[in-house]
Amino acid sequence: MSTETLEQKNEEVVQKPAEGLLSKRRKRLISDPLNEDNPITVQVLGICSALAVTVKMEPTLIMSIAVVFVIVFSNLIISLLRNLIPNRVRIIVQLAVIATLVTLVSEVLKAYNYEMYKILGAFVGLIITNCIVMGRLEAFAMGNKPYDSVLDGLGSGFGYAWIILTVAFFRELFGSGSIFDFKIFEAVGISNFPTNGLMVDSIGAFMVLGILIWVQRSKTGYVEH
C-alpha cells in the first residue's frame, strides 16, 4: 500500500531522537503553504470560495476562521484514525469527518452569530467541497502523525486565509469604499469616492487574485511546467 510505505518513511524521520516541537522540518510544514506551496495561488484549490465570500472583510474573516478550524481538526482526527481507516472507504470516512465539523461550525454560527449565518449560510456548508481540506487529508493526514498533521492543517488554513483576506481587502476597499464596513474614504474626507461594481462582482476577485499570483510568482520564481 502506498500510504503504508509513506508512513514508514516518515516514521524513520520522526524516530530520530528529540526532534524539536518546532524543528526546521516542522516549521516548513507551516511556512510552505503560506507562500511557495500556497493552496490557492500555487495549487489553485479552493478558488470557488475565494470568489464567493470575498466581497467584504467581515464574512471573509469568519469564513477563514471556519476553514482553519475545519482543516486543523479534520487533519487531526484523520491522522489519529489513520491506522484504523479501511483503505477502500477512506474517502467516505474523510468526507464524513469534514461534513460533521462543517455542520458543527454552521450550527454554532446560527446560534451565536445569526447575522453572519445569514450572510455566509450556504458558503459555510460548501467548505465540505473545498478541495483544500480533502486534499490535505488524503495527501498528508493519512500518512503522518497527529502533531505534524495539525501543523500542516494550520499552514494550509492560514495559507488560504491570508489570500482570501487580501482579496477581500481590495474588493471591499474599491468595491464598497469601506474596510470592515467602516467607510474609509468618507473618514479621510473624500465623500464622493465612486464605488466600483466590477470589484463587487466575481470578476474583481479574479483580477485581484491574478495580480496576487503575478506578484508572488515574480518573487518566488515559480513556473508551471
Next chain:
Amino acid sequence: MRQSNGYIILFTAIMTVIVGGLLSLASQGLAPAQKRSIELDTKSSILSSVMDRKELKKMKPKEVLEMYDKRISSLVVDINGDIVEKNEKGEPIVAEEVSILKNYKKNPEERLYPVFKYMSAENPDKVESYILPLYGAGLWDKIWGYVALNKELTTIVGVAYDHKQETPGLGARIGTPEIQGRYVGKEIYDEQGNLVSVTMVKGEGNTGLDSHHVDGMSGATLTGKGVNVMLKNYLNYYQSYFKKVKSGSVAAL
C-alpha cells in the same frame, strides 16, 4: 484484516453512530440559543422600522426583547381584514412566528398577514404606528422588510428593508438608513383616497419629487422596481384591515 468486508461494515457502522450522535447532540444543545437568535433577529428588525438603528444596535439583546414586549402588540389578519387567532389545527397563531416566506408562496387570499402595533410609551392602549411585513423579489434574490405607518394609516413613518444578495454598493443600499430615510413622511394615498403607494424613481439626484415618490438608487433600477412592487402589493393586501381600523370595528383589539 483491515481490508475485509466485515471490518469495513463494522467501521462505517460505528462511525455513523458516533457522527450521528454528535450532530444530534449539537443540534439539541444549540437549539435554544438558535431559537433566541432568530427571535431577536425578527424582533429587532420589526423595531428597526420605528426606531433609530444605531440606538437599536447599541442595545443589549435583553433590552431589545424587553422593549419589544413593552411596546409591540401583535395580531394576525386575513385578506378580508378579519383577525385570525387559531390555525386549522386549532393551535393559537403567534404573529412573530408567521413565516412571511411560506405565506408568500400561497395565493394572496389564503395568506396570513401579521400586524405589529407599536404602542405609545405613555399610554400602552394607544397605537402609535402600525408595522407591516413586506416580502418580494429583488434583482438577484428575495428582499423583505417592514413598513411602519402612522396611526391614521396614511403616512410612512419608517421602513426597514433587507435583502439576500442584492449587489453590494448598488441594490444592497436598500438596507442602509440613507435610502430608508427617504421614505419617512411619504403618503400612500392620493387626494381621492386611492392607494398609490410610494414609488422609487429611476436614477439618483432627482429633485422636486412629490409625496408619493422617493429618489432612486443609481445603478440599481431593477432592485428599486422590486421594492416598489413589494411595497405596493403588501399595502394593498392590508387594505381591508385598514378600512376596518378606520371605521373603528376592530379598534378595540
